[in-house]
Amino acid sequence: xxxxxxxxxxxxxxxxxxxxxxxxxxxxxxxxxxxxxxxxxxxxxxxxxxxxxxxxxxxxxxxxxxxxxxxxxxxxxxxxxxxxxxxxxxxxxxxxxxxxxxxxxxxxxxxxxxxxxxxxxxxxxxxxxxxxxxxxxxxxxxxxxxxxxxxxxxxxxxxxxxxxxxxxxxxx
Numbered sequence: 001x002x003x004x005x006x007x008x009x010x011x012x013x014x015x016x017x018x019x020x021x022x023x024x025x026x027x028x029x030x031x032x033x034x035x036x037x038x039x040x041x042x043x044x045x046x047x048x049x050x051x052x053x054x055x056x057x058x059x060x061x062x063x064x065x066x067x068x069x070x071x072x073x074x075x076x077x078x079x080x081x082x083x084x085x086x087x088x089x090x091x092x093x094x095x096x097x098x099x100x101x102x103x104x105x106x107x108x109x110x111x112x113x114x115x116x117x118x119x120x121x122x123x124x125x126x127x128x129x130x131x132x133x134x135x136x137x138x139x140x141x142x143x144x145x146x147x148x149x150x151x152x153x154x155x156x157x158x159x160x161x162x163x164x165x166x167x168x169x170x171x172x
Contacts, residue, residue, distance in 0.1 A: 033141055036095055037130045041143035041155060043092050044100075044126060047075050048111060048145070048153045050090075055113040065112035068126060070099050081110050094128075101127045111147060118151035125156075 051064040060077060067074040067081040075090040076082055082089070094100065102108065103125050113120065123146070130141040146156045 033130055037098065037128060037141045037143055040094050040098050040128050041145065044073055044128065044145060045153060045155060047073055047090070047092060048147070051075055051111065052113045052118045052151055052153070055115055056118045058115060063112055063115055065110045067110040068100055068102050070101070071096070073100065076110070079112065097131050099129045099131055101129065103127075113151055120147060120149055120151055123147055123149045 047066050051066050054060075054064040054077075055062075062077050063079055064075065064077055065081070067076055072091055072093045074081070074084075074092075076086065077088050084091075111120065125147065126145040128143045128145075144156050146154050148154075
C-alpha cells in the first residue's frame, strides 16, 4: 500500500486555502476605503483650521485661505489664490479615488477667512466622495464638512449609503 496524497487531494486543499484567503482579504478592502476617506476628511479639516487660526492670529499681517479643487486642497496666504507653484502654498493631493465637491457661492474661489473675526462671507459645504468603480454596486462612502458664516468648521456627515448604476438616490 502506497502512502501520500493524490493529485486530486492536493488540488482540493489548495482550492480550500485560496477560498479561505480570499474570504479573509475581502473585508480589509472596506477598512482601507474607510482609512482613505477619513484621512482626506481629517486633512481637509486640519488645513481649514490652520488657515482660520493663522488668519485670526494675523500671522504675517495677512489673511489665509484654502483653495479647493476636485483632487487637491491648497492652503495659501493672501486675499486670493496666487496659483499653483507658489512656494508659500501648502498643498495636499488626494487619492485618484477621491473627489472633492463644494456647495455655496464663495467656495468656488476658495475659503478665505476674515481677519480678526475668522468669519466667512458665506457658508457652504465640502463633500469628499469615494468614487464607485464602473458598473459596481457597493457601499459608497463620503464625508461632508460644513462651513458656517461664523467660520466654524464641522464634519457633519459620516454617511455610508448604498447605490449603484441605475439608482436615482442613495438608498438603492
